[in-house]
Amino acid sequence: MRIRAFAAVLAATAALPFAAQATDLEVTHWWTSGGEAAAVKELATAFDATGNKWIDGAIAGSGSTARPIMISRITGGDPMGATQFNHGRQAEELVQSGLMRDLSDVAEKGKWKDVIKPSSLLDSCTFEGKIYCAPVNIHSWQWLWLSNSAFEKIGVPVPKDWNEFVAAGPKLREAGLQPLALGGQAFQAAGLFDVLLISIGGRELYEKVYQDKDEETAAGPDMAKIFAAADEARKLAKGSNVQDWNQATNLVLSGKAGGQIMGDWAQGEFQQAGQVAGKDYTCLPGLGLNQVLTTGGDAIYFPLLEDEEKSKAQEVLAETIVDPKVQIAFNLKKGSVPVRGDVDLGAANDCMKKGIEIIARGDVAISTDQLVSADSQKQKEDLMSEFFAKESMTPQQAQERFAEIIGSAD
């Protein structure tokens, strides 16, 4: 009897692949926090509605956990149907070595060149005149999220910019609250630093350092100010004792921390928790100082597949992603800005509207992911996570090493 049952199970599992449709498309991504997962579901539903089937390949952890898995699957000859990467250079070599699929036809049909704003997004998808990825959303790092209840508790009005926030730091500490929430993952410290750089130092300094990779500027007095600010942030962030960015966001959500510098994806967490912008929490784009946003974000890349039906499904998915309706549904849940200039986000909340306005005004800069190679980004992450954890490291020492990294960056 046992054997018969066993055989039945075997038969069932063997039959499974035949029962499923041939146009299954596995999509790998690292959208796993509450708000992110809700957004992915919108995308999956829209894709399923086209008669294909979205096979969810979520990889938990941050992008730095997920990307190695994705890349080794593609280079190792087991490509998925489609995969997420950030806008920029993360998939650069995969494209160069011909492992990715050219989407130029789809892009032409959908007039991507005209509708996708800002155009730098499509530029970073382009290699030798061909388009290799479908932009999904625009994310910007330059946001300070503040907990209104925390500031109520200490009897201080909610800060309007970074300087006021720093001034309120000691009071938060006294009240037993964490002034600045910062998780232990390396990308958070590095991201925070870049936000300080562009928000306090301005767009020119940012471009000098990351675009021109000017070692002298990186070692100069303007950058010294940024490192001094980072030193202040380090003191405010001491004692966070959390790892993931959404755990840090949760400290702000629950009023245990005064604020967090994190990209606008944190917005999804507030939304998920049912909090209202302006009432429960406050957002300060550009830390309330220089309102310039970097337009990074996510894009979907499509590995080159031999299976023709799957290749067709890839085209459908690329079209679905850029579709105006899907753009709205996805980005509302995710808290990000659509990649199209021609969709109306009436349902967006105050924070998102601020972001859309700044981007429409053209106060944008190119994200570090697009400007700097993954290798140099990693070196910067190493430096920043060390600097934020090790109090004995002075801002001057950190700046020296930063200048070296910029000098050798590509």
Added chain:
Amino acid sequence: MPNPMPSQTGRTAPAPRSSGRPNQLFRNLNSKIALIPMMLVAAVVFFGGTVWTVIYSFTNSRLLPRASFVGFDQYERLWSASRWIISIQNLLVYGILSLIFSLVVGFVLAALMDQKIRFESAFRTIFLYPFALSFIVTGLVWQWILNPEFGVQGIVRSLGWTSFTFDPLYNPDIVIYGILIAGLWQGTGLVMCLMLAGLRGIDEDIWKAARVDGIPMWRTYLFVVIPMMRPVFITTLVLIGSGIVKLYDLVVAQTSGGPGNASEVPAKYVYDYMFQAQNLGQGFAASTMMLLTVAIIIIPWAYLEFGGKKRG
């Protein structure tokens, strides 16, 4: 159904005394043929892979291997990276301490267990249990135990000692000891079992003789039993040593290298640079350095151990 029988062919026939000297190549031909796949794997995958890695560590390969050679650039960068230096220091501290402690604690536990105590098997099970857990699980368990809010510190504080501080995982100066605790907890049980087996292998008559001569027990252990257990110690040493060099998952689960990069280890550097930073050349250089370190330790030892005496 007939059970698979222990195959006769694989077994070594009662070996003829070495005085006979038949053609060495054809001795135990069957087992040699059976070994061919394994030998091929070892030659191609282990040896070939190693050579390939070393060669490509002299290139500037990024995401994909690329044969454009840049000399020792990768190594220069490696040794000027503070994260690599920290990794090496951490590995040294962890390695030396974990070697000493797991041997000492393991042997003492085994010696105590050998005193014909009651419920020996129950104790043995308890001590060996952590070894059944993977490093990831071990790391997560200890991450919680050492978490200042929920773990030891939280409990002691709730008992009244409000100024008690014990948060090794959040203090860059002592974080490596937090990892060491977890590593010892996981590995000592196995060392104990190996030692116990070694102790059981000591002839009862030796103990009797020592007792007749009036030698105290601790001296018998130290000067008679331990030297006799040399092979067991070597096995244990190899096991502990390889565990130290490949230390990775425990760190990832407990601290993921933090706070900052205070608990980074070489294996993690290799992985991070190969895959996250998409810089294969740098990762290869780091792994070659790891290989070199191991070789520096192993080769002189192996030379001393096997080099001198040539036993047919």
